[in-house]
Structures are given as C-alpha cells and as structure tokens.
Amino acid sequence: MSSTITTSSLGYPRIGRNREWKKLLEDFWSGKISEEQLRAGMSGLQLQHLKTQQQAGIELIPVGDFTFYDHVLDTAAMFGVVPPRYGYDGGEISLELYFAMARGSAGATACEMTKWFNTNYHYIVPEIGEQTPVLTANKPLAAYRFAKEQAGIEGKPVVLGLYTFLKLSKGFPAADLAAVAERFLPVYIQLLQELKQEGVAWVQIDEPAVVTGLGAEDITLLERIYETIASRVPGLKLLLQTYFEAAEPLEALLNLPVAGLGLDFVHDGGANLESIRQLAWPADKWLGAGIIDGRNIWRSDAAAKLELIRELRAFVPDGQLILQPSCSLLHVPVSVQGEDRLKSTVRNAIAFADEKLAELSLIAAAAADGQDRYAAELAENREALSLFRALPERGRGDVAEQVRRLQQLPDSRSLPFAERQKVQRDKWQLPLLPTTTIGSFPQTAEVRQARLKWRKGVWSQERYDAFVRKQIEDAIAFQEELGLDVLVHGEFERTDMVEFFGEKLAGYLFTKGGWVQSYGSRCVKPPVIYADVAFVEPMTVMESVYAQSLTRLPVKGMLTGPVTILNWSFVRDDLSREAVANQIALALRQEVEALEAAGIEMIQVDEPAIREGLPLKAEDHEHYLNWAVRAFRIATNPVKDTTQIHTHMCYSEFNDMIDSISAMDADVISIETSRSHGELIVSFEEQEYDKGIGLGVYDIHSPRVPDTREMTASIERALRVLDAGQFWINPDCGLKTRGWEETAAALRNMVEAAEQVRKAVGV
Template structure:
C-alpha cells in the first residue's frame, strides 16, 4: 500500500435513508412487484450506498455486505447449505427458496433465527448437517463487478469467515468442527481464487467469533484454515477482521498468514492496544484500527481519537495503518440529516453512519497532515461536546439520590416462589396448561394510520383514545371467543415496546429517521438515552385498566424490563450501562406500583434482550448477569405475594443462564423457542427449573399457521421434561408483525392443542 493513513469501512446500513430497502422487500413479498423489478430496485439502492461511501472519501469500500435479507443466510445459500425440507435439488438458489429459508412457507418451517453476537441484529442460523458445500454463486464476486461497473469503485469484498460461519451454524457436534471445516475449505478457496482472477486486491474476511475466546484446538483450526488460504491464493491481500471485543490471544492471531488484521479499539476495554504495546506490531501486516464506534450514535471526541491514533503510531508505521469503524455500520441509522426536531445541543452531538464516515476521514487527515490544518474543525467538535455535556438533565441530583437509595431496598419477594405459588393458585384458579399470548396483537395499517393522524394533530386525543379503546375491546372479545385463559390488551397504542416507554420517561429523546435493521425487513427506531432516566407519571395503567373492565378473566399489565429498555436503546456513553439500568429499574418500579394499586395484579415485565447484552467473553458473564438480575428485581420484588409477575425472553441457549433466570424470581417465564424447541427442552432435562414456564409452541416470525397436531406434539415433548403444573401454553413471541387472519387461526389451533393435551393427561383443572 502507498504511504499515508488509509480509511476503510467494514459495512454500511442496508435499509436506506428512507427505508427503501424494507419497502422493496415487502412489496415483493406482497406480490406488488415482480422479481425483475425487485432486483432492479435493489440494485439502485446498492448503488446509492456505494456512492455515498465513495463521496465521503472512504478509500476501501466494502462490497458484498449488501443483502436481500441477511449476510449469514447469503453465505449459507452461496454454499448450497439448504435444509432437505425445502426440496432443493442443487444449482442456483431461487429467490423464493432463499426467502423461504428465512420466513418459512406452507410446507416447511423457517430456519432458526438468533442474535448476532451481543447486538440486536438477528441472523438466520445455517443448518449444515451432512450437506456437502458447493459454490452455487460467487456473491462477493458479483458485488465486486457491480461496484466496478456501476460506480467505478475497486471494492473490498466482504466474506463471513469459515471459522465464524461454522461457529454460528448448527447440525453437527462441536467436536467435529475441524472435520466440517475440511469440507468447506475447498469452496472457500474456490471463491477466493475467483476473486483473485478478477483482479481483486483486498478481501475482508470477517471473523468476529474469534473474540469470544479461543482454545488451543480453535487456534489450530484457524491456522489450518488460513494456512490453506495463503497457500492456495498467494498474492491476495486478506485482512482478517475482528470486532465487538478484544482479539485474544493476539500473539496467535499475528502468526496467521494474512496480510492484515482488523481490531476493535472501542469495545475492547483497552486490551488490544495493551497487547500491541507488549508484543509490538509485525512489519509484514496492516492494522485495521477500529476507532469509531459502529454501534452507538454519539459524535466522536476527535481529540481523544487523535490521541488513540498517536498511541497506535508508536508501534505501527502510518503506511501500515488503516482507520475504520470498530464494526459494520449496520447497527446505526443512515444519517442525522433531517433530525430538525431535536434541539441543536443534542442533534449536534449525534453521528449516524454518514457522519461517522466523515469523522473517520477527518481523523485520518488530521493525523496524517497535522492538526493545525484542521484547527477550525477540531475547535467546533470541542464546542459541540462541551455544550452537550453541560446539559442540566444529564446530572439530576434527585435521580442520583434515588440511585444511592438502591442499597436500602429489599432484594427479595416477601415469600419464596414455592410458598407464593400456592396463594397465587388460590387467587387465580387457572386451569392446568393455561393459555395466553406474549402481549402484542397485529399492528394493522389501520392502527398505524390512526397513530400517524393523532401524532400529526389530524385526530384529537379524544378521537384517538376512542379508536384505541375499540381495538382493545375487539381484542378482548376475540380472546374470550378463542378460549384463552389469561388475556392481554393488545398494545395497539404502542409503536414499539421500548420507544413507548421512552416517550413517557425523562432522559429520552426520539429521532425522526433513526431506523436500524433488526431482522429481515423488520426495522426498529431505538430511542436515545441522552440524560438521567426518571419516572414522570403512570404509563400503562389507562389501557390495562380499561381492558380488565371488559372481562372477568385476568388481563396482564404489560411492561418492558429495564435491561431490555437499556439494550434496545442507544445509550449515553458517559455512564456505565449498569448505572443506567439502575435508573430505568427505579422508574419501572413506580409503574409496577401504579398497576398494582389500580388492581392489575398479573404483570408481565418483558426481558427479551437480557441475553443479547451478555458479554462475549465467559469471564465477564457473572458481573453482567448480577446487575441485570438486580435491575429486574428492583422493578418487581416489592409486589404482593398474590401478584403474579411474568417475563418473556428471546433466545434458545438456556443452559448457561438458567441460574440467573431463576434468580430473577419471576413467577412465570415465556421463552421464544419454536425454531429450536427440542434443543431447549434438553436444557430442562439436564437442569431443574422450578417456576412457571411457557416454551413458545409456534413461530410468530413466519406467516404459516401450524396445525393442531404440530403444536400438540410440541407441548407433549415439553411435558417430558417439565411438570404439567408449571407449564403454560403460548406463542413464542408477540404478534405485532402478523396479520389478523393468521393470528386468529394460529391461536385457535393453539387453544385446541392445549385442550387436547389436558384431556389426554386428565389435567382439566388445578
């Protein structure tokens, strides 16, 4: 490479400034556009993303990070890893088959979906089994050609590394990973050889699984993989990219035969720089230095970044240094432009993807050419940050006093579960295998339009409230007709399970276009915690109380838990996440009290995001879980013994957290498990769980309606590991994204399945 500090991007948001990507996907799925139109529109979106990065001045622009759904699914499809249930016979992967793997179809369930490391992005889990990989299509090569032909860009193809791909896959014993890798290496080599033959200079191979920790056997596997690549594709520049944590042991990674190594200097706790200082940096390797936060939305402190770069330059000559974000910018919105409703002190402190690229170019230029040339830009950066940091709401003494009072609060419910479950059974008198839903019902176009009219002032508050009441009444009537035992009000007034609460708490702000991808076309607009969080007034009592007035059956009050509100928000970066979670927990404690005082005594405090906040290194798990559990208990442990606390979680790996989940002391937990139902049940066969639990009996992420027999089988399988006295019947997640027709059909089948199992087992009542 030439002298001077280069800039690179690791990945760009897919969804588009105005969510064009999402709209194109959904138009195709709805049959509104054909495949040719779909592909043409997607090409235009892809081109815009490339040109934006080019115009920003980024020198190494990624290609192949753009996808129609998910980059891990792309990799599986590219290698022909298609489960047998789809009837795939080889050759090119048709577009509808590709989407069926992600969403399911009438004849086959979707592949499992789970979190991408500790982010809120979901990837499709490859099912490898005994499948033999074959290169069906060289997607990075097609992306490289597209960038070159349409934008004149010599792109940097991005590939999910073989080690990470296998670590994220299922269908083979972990002990056989080396043997499975041997099956895949030839097709990886073929892919890279085709890129080299095309004239590609640099390839970015993403290996984030490295940062979760490496055993001696895994280090040996990496040496085998990259040794074979180096021998088979000599002359191709490979940068092995890690992110989300420190890459350890760095000495082993530096021995790999690659031309560059990408490291995260934001989320590594300072360990990567410490390792470089201890080991030095080899003369034959490029360092891709991740110095811009790719997962949060705050403007960089340019002085601090220049100090970091100067520290790196003590060990790495500038001709061996590339500056880049610490991870893909997939996890942040596209641009701050248009956020004119925010007060200037806050808007100026934000940096989304485009602004981060501009920061990167400025830092590289200032570090390379001297800070004097950029004195005005640096002074402006200091002024913006000083104004923001001085905002009075970021240092409220009343909130600080409440946080200090945490140590005085009781740490437990007044009765242990074994005793309070008896008084709860006496109070609620539910049948065995009680049926319920997770909380939300379909957010139809009518509901969204009503909310939009209310927000724009077209509808009065009175008219909007009347509309929401009608939706709640219809939902209550439907649930009673279906025969559900515990009802919900449907959450029609809520745009999002975190945004709704953020709008009603102090310390939050909301963007107009701050959308990010969660899974597929599902986009979320995370609220922003910019100041101290505090309770203002009751947030959910009105709708819950109205719903309860319509029925004699119990209606759950529905809240989002403190750790999920934290993990699904963009969080201020001047306090620890633990401290912010404590503030949120105290605010929710007030809301739980308000619900209970209003007569709502079955309260669900959802924590679907607890697992995604789990640190990637096992040694850091205990500290995180301790404060996460404490936060939940702060919010809920003061209720009466007869008040039943529910929670909901989204993940399939349970063994390593069962103790912490039990310690939360919720009376009933529901878990999103339908795509990996049998695997999770094994956890309960191996470990005891003594509280109420509902393992989702059908997948709400797919539009298919499972038949009664399918759900009956899922219930009976669970009851081989769990006591019938503790088991609840529910979908695996909220129904917000589904339509009413499929929702009604699926719930009707679910209730029928519950009744059948009750009758088979003679479990009619408690």
C-alpha cells in the same frame, strides 16, 4: 491526504435513508412487484450506498455486505447449505428458496433465527448436515464487478470467515468442528481464487467469533484454515477482521498468514491497545484500527481519537495503518439529516452512519496531514461535545439520590416462589396448561393511521383514546371467544415496546429517521438515552385498567424490562450500562406499584434482550448477569405475594443462563422454542427449573400457521421434562407483525392443542 493512512468502512446500513430496502422486500412478498423489479430496486439502492461511501472519502469500500435478507443466510446459500426439508437438489439458490429458508413456506418451517453476537440484529442460523458444500454463486465477486462497472470503485469484498460461519451454525457436534471445516475449505479457496483472478486487492474476512475466547483447539483450527488459504491463494491480501470486543490472545492472531488484522478499539475495554503495547507489531502486517463507534450514535471525541492514532503509529509501520469504524455500520441509522426536531445541542453530538464516515475522514486527514490544517473543524467538535456534556438533565440530583438509596431496597419478594405459587394458585384458579399470548396483537394499517393522525394533530387526544378503547374492546372479546385463559389488552397504543416507554420517561429523546434493521425487513427506531432516566407519571395504567373492566378473566399489565429498554436503546456513553439500567429499573418499579394499586395483579415485565447484552467472553458473564438480574428484581419485587410477575425472552440461546433466569424470580417465564425446534427443552432435561414456564409453541415471525397436531406435539415433548403444573401455552412472541386472519387461525389451533393435551393427561 497523506498516503501513510488509509480509510476503510466495514459495512454500510442496508435499509436506505427512507427504508427503501424494507419497502422493496415487502412489496415483493405481497406480490406488488416482480422479482425483476425487486432486483432492479435493490441494485439501485446498492449503487447509492457505494457512492455515498465514495463521496465520504473512504478508500477501501466494502462490497458484498449488501444483502436481500441476511449476510449469514447469504453465506449458507452461497455454499449450498440448505436443510433437506426444502427439497433442494443443487444449483444456484432461487429467490423463492432463499426467502423460504428465512421466513418459512407452506411445506417447511423457517430456519432458526438468533441474535448476532450481543447486538439486536438477528441472523438466520445455518443448518449443516451431510451436505457437500459447493460454490453455488460467488456473491462477493458479483458485488465487486457491480461496484467496478457501475461506480468505478475497486471494492473490498467482504466474506464471512469460515471459523465464524461454522461457530454460528448448527447441526453437527462441536467436537466435529475441525472435520466440518475441512469440508468447507475447498469452497472458500475457490471463492478467494476467483476473487484473485479478477484482480481484487483486499478481501475483508470477518471473524468476529474469535473475540468470544480462543482455546488451543480453536487456534489450531484457525492456523489450519489460514495456512491452507495462504498456500492455495498466495498474494491475495486478506484483512482478518474482528469486532465487538478485544481479540485475545492477540499474539496467536498476529501469527496467522494474513496481510492485516482488524481490531476494535472502541468496545475492547482498552485490551487491544494494551496487547499491542506489549507485543512487537509484525513489520509485514497491516492494522485495521476500529476507532469510530459502529454500534452507538454519539459523535467521536476527535482529540481523543487523534491521541489514540498517535500511539498506534508508534507501533505500526508507516503506511500500514487503516482507520475504520469499530464494526459494520449496519447497527446505526443512515443519516442525521432531517432530524430537525432535535435541539441543536443534542443534534450536534450525534453521528449516524454518514456522519461517522465523515468524521472518520476528518480524523484520518488531521492525523496524516497535521491538525493545524483542520483547526476549525476540530474546534467545532470540541465545542459541540462540551455543550452536550454540560446539559443539566445529564446530572439530576434527585436521580442520583434514588440510585444511592438502592442498597436499602429489598432484593427479593417477601415469600420464596414455592410459597408464592400456592397462594397464587388459590387466587387465580387457572386450569392446567393455562393459555395466553405474549402481549401485542396485530398493528393493522388502521391502527397505524390512527396513531399518525393523532401525532399530527388531525385527531384530538379524546378521539384517539376512544379509538384505542374500541381496539381493546374488540381484542378482549376476541380472546374470550377463542377461549384463552389469561388475556392482554393488545398494546394498540404502542409503536414499539421500548419507544413507547421512552416517550413517557425523562432522559430520552427520539429521532424521526433513526431506523436500524432488526431482522429481515423488520426495522426498529431505538430511542436515545441521552440524560438521567426518571419516572414522570403512570404509563400503562389507563389501558390496562380499562381492559380489565371488560372481562372477569385476568388481564396482564404489560411492561418492558429495564435491561431490554437499555439494550434496545442507544445509550449515553458517559455512565456504565449497569448505572443506566438501575435508573430505568427504579422508574419501572414505580410503574409496577401503580399497576398493582390500580388492581392489575398479573404484570408481565418482558426481558427479550437480556441474553443479547451478555458479554462475549465467558469470564465477564457473571458480573453482567448479576446486575441484570438485580435490575429486574428492583423493578418487580415490591408487589404482593399474590401478584403474579411474568416475563418473556425470545430468540436467543439460554442454555448457559438457566440459573440466572431462575434468579430473576419471575413467577412465569415464556421463552421462544419454535424455530429452534424445541432444542431448549434439552436444557430442562439437564437442569432443574421450578417456576412457571411457557415454551412458545409456534413461530410468529413466519406467516405460516401450524396445525393443532404440530402444536400438540410441541407441548407433549415439553411435558416429558416439565411438570404439567408449571407449563403455560403461548406463542413464542408478540403478534404485532401478523395479520388478524392468521393470528385467529393460529391461536384457535393453540387453544385446541391445549385442550387435547389436558384431556390426554386426564384433566
């Protein structure tokens, strides 16, 4: 390849093609392997990832993006940012302490976990107090040495930028951001100085927080950070990397004393290119052009990318263009190899991480050396995309007609909430502070094995249905014995809260190995929306009706909401996300009607991902929230006034969208608050919320079982700002990933806490 274009990767999936990363972690946590075995296994996986990128022809290979849990947690540990409750007294962070911060321990709750910008990846939120930052270990340096010694690779260390690290942290007032940055600058400088002394050429400094909108104070802080680094570590080439949206104002970022700037040309809405057209690109600045979609799985249109590169080369000095994915490939599966169940027309239009690196190398080579040399490969790209786009299921007339009729559908329930609340109280006769769970119960090895036998044809449909019914029977009896007020059927028939529905709706396809990391060792296999989405037949009625037949207590029907199904899927890229959400909402509307017709009159439509789809720039929030709320209401508003609609949201910041949550018009919403230590409650001190609400009283993502006293304190704090008549008691999320023993212990404590608070308020 010509030297005028360089190829780079911003990060590679950690989990391995067969989720080896997940197995190593879980084997270690369960005591099956030692720390030494864990580290050896992780080193082998890390080396494999490096060699894969090297073999794909990538020239600037990232090092330091590999982690044992989360890269933000790595940064906090590297700088000694450990909350006081862990008893840390200095020195390098042990693996035991590292995992305690992520997962909790017997003596301390886990650190808060929330979404990484608007993705479904969760990071561990650093808690910055009065700690004096120290460089406990130079992780990027160790990763650079490992790549050089083990694979002969001169890697590009990846460092989470100081501005973004602090923006993602908690524990200090926003007004103190600049002062806190001054405390951390010395350790950042030390880290970079050690990299320079080692002979590192390029360092990738990830600063995605700059795309959320920069005010004058933010620009001043960024100037202070990077001018200080430039003066203290001269000669080290820094690539300040942005992604997920347009970097604005681009002129301010171009003025920073860094060698290069990485921009996303996929998810920027064309704004980055437009800014470059209007500005004079600095003669001394490299451009890292993110041209390959790092967040979705569709193959790139090579011709369109080559045209983009042609225009960029008109602005960027020769030899200073770096082609790369739009962000880390952490957000896509590893390889399409093995996806032999997909029809070739669809499979040929898909690119996972390995395929994205290959197409990046091809496009870069064609741009540098001439398209004639790669005519066959480029023709194959055109043909594959043309066949895929022409599939008849991608343009169904009946779905288009349903969407056209959307404007004729009512946009609200027949009665406002205040009036619905009265008739629902009369109908359900629930006690004060009713107790319930979010939906799922433990997916044991027995449940997973039964599902696998059914999928492989070893078990008949009748045998599998009987097995599921027995699980439901046990779950109903279990909940009645605990004393819960509103029950669930347990979701034993469901692999995943989105995949389950995708399998039953038209317009979806499913991969065998399309796994991505969600949090920690938790991996999900997002379904793929490749065509028009449509209702086929009832999806949840059979299990819900059977569960309700076993008890006199109400049993909630359980659905996943349209925006979460959208946000947790890989979505076709030829329609707007709003248009696809409306298709899903119309399909779910028919399911809601089927449940109600079958006698299920508490229906939970979960939207845990509604917040993560929020655009990163404030000026775009209103449009997104308007159509997201409308999609939820399309799905849920046809029911009777006495039918109670619940929803659930988890692990996101909701303070800035309470009004939109209320506008969804669900009768009851449950929101996670356990890891955030009740901070969301502050929102209700400042903003009125008039509907039913459950603030999760314990963290299901940690194996720790909180005692009754701890849960009682959480409830009592919430009741300082919420009326007892609107408050529900529940865990903060589904219990699918927990074991039965800890589930039983935690729910017993939760029910007892509710009883104690009822007595305390005189009920």
